[in-house]
Amino acid sequence: MLQFPVWKKVLIAVIAVLGVLYALPNVTGKWAPSDDYPTWAPGKPMSLGLDLRGGAHxxxxxRTQDVVKERLGATADGLRIELRNAKVRASSFESDPDTLTISFSIRNVEDADATRQAIRDAAPEYDLTPLGDTRFRLTLPEDEVRALNDRTMAQSLEVVTRRVNAMGLTEPTIQRQGLDRILIQVPGLEDTAALKQILNAQARLTFHLVDFDKLPSAIQTNRAPPGYELMPSIEENADGTPERMYLVTKQVFVSGENLTNAQATFQQGQPVISFSFDSVGAQRFGKVTQENVGGFLAAVLDGKVVSAPRIQTAILGGNGVITGSFTLMKAQETALLLRAGALPAQMDTIEERTVGPGLGQDSIDAGSLASLIGLIAVVVFMAAYYGRFGIYANIALLLNLTLIIGLLSALGATLTLPGIAGIVLTVGMAVDANVLIFERIREETGLGRTVMNAVEAGYSRALTTIVDSNLTTLIAAVLLYSFGAGPIRGFAVTLAIGIVTSMFTAIMVTRLFVVMYIRSKRPDVLPIAAKPAKSTSGEA
Incomplete structure (x- = not known):
């Protein structure tokens, strides 16, 4: 245990220097020269969490139930088409989102087998229950509903993350909570209006063919022909009514799911949105424009027609432009939403609050004061109780704090108030390993061992206890991180990092100082008061 090869000394020196370099920007400020500066290189301080910096929560x-409702409606529409193709007359279609069922009737009993085959083709995942000879009920299984909800939440989380990141906000925290909720925390954001506007926009882009010939009669009767629907324009009058109506096909020829890019640009001095499709979208877009030259193609955003230009020629390159009465800001905002993708369902704000930076500064001051008091108390105790060895432990403690801050900075972690609590706890735990070692050395000295043997035995026999105690705490930190969320994870991260660094500084750094002292000074008595050995002799 007292042998220190050169490579170990070099390793300790390199780790200490790296820790100082990574931790220094938290004192001096950021020194990264440009945005192209490598993210792994030192020069960037830790980011402060919402409770320290202030921001939006x-x-x-x-609304996952809306997705289930749409699924039932889409299944019913598909089933109608299958039954029509099978020449089965069906009627009385009813969808009930509460019971997750679709029911319908057929006219002829002889079509029951064809009906069952149509159901197997259109809705194989549904459970079929006959209600007599001509009435059928389809039930969506619970496991399908759970899978659909999980997909909806995963897609919503991805879209929200892309939208918030596209706003250029710093270190946002976006995570799922429970079955159908998403937590969004953005440090440094004082106004949540823009964030809410971005989050509440559906941004569903679809392309439909337009029929202007049938439009007057559809408007007059307020009823669209089969296969069509009336849609309002995105422009509105002063009283909030749409400027015009369009008769568009229900069939979606191309959707925003196939978009690869969308940018705000200018055309003839007016803001427009240019877009590009992937290979699948380009093929579909090219086909619909090629087959409908001279017709009109409507770009529909969230159920409103943005524009419906005439198709002058086939557009085969997969690129196009959406024109409309856009302002530059509106065009940029819409392009951002299109790039991020459409939300599968609407979202409702359950909780909203803004944390002021003053409260965050108070938390920093309180945490700093607690850390400083704890550090001073530990340093004074170790120096007074263990003398020179206590000073070595204090140097290792300061290095330990430096390594913690350096590692948090290198990992790009966000420091929160529970994270500060983890650091404060680490200050007290960091000297625990040194206390075990020093007490073991003191006991060995009291048993009459020489200086070299006492130090050797102290480190070797205390090592098992140190590893066991720190390992159990590390397991607890890992479990807290795995099953916790938000502040609990911040505490677990700093606690786990503190355990690792404290073991390194106690077992490696402090031991290096002790070995260097013994080999250079060769003392006869260690600067630790030895406990007298207990007498084992009895009276005669």
Missing amino acids: MLVQV
């Missing part, structure tokens, strides 16, 4: 609920 939002908890939103995703």
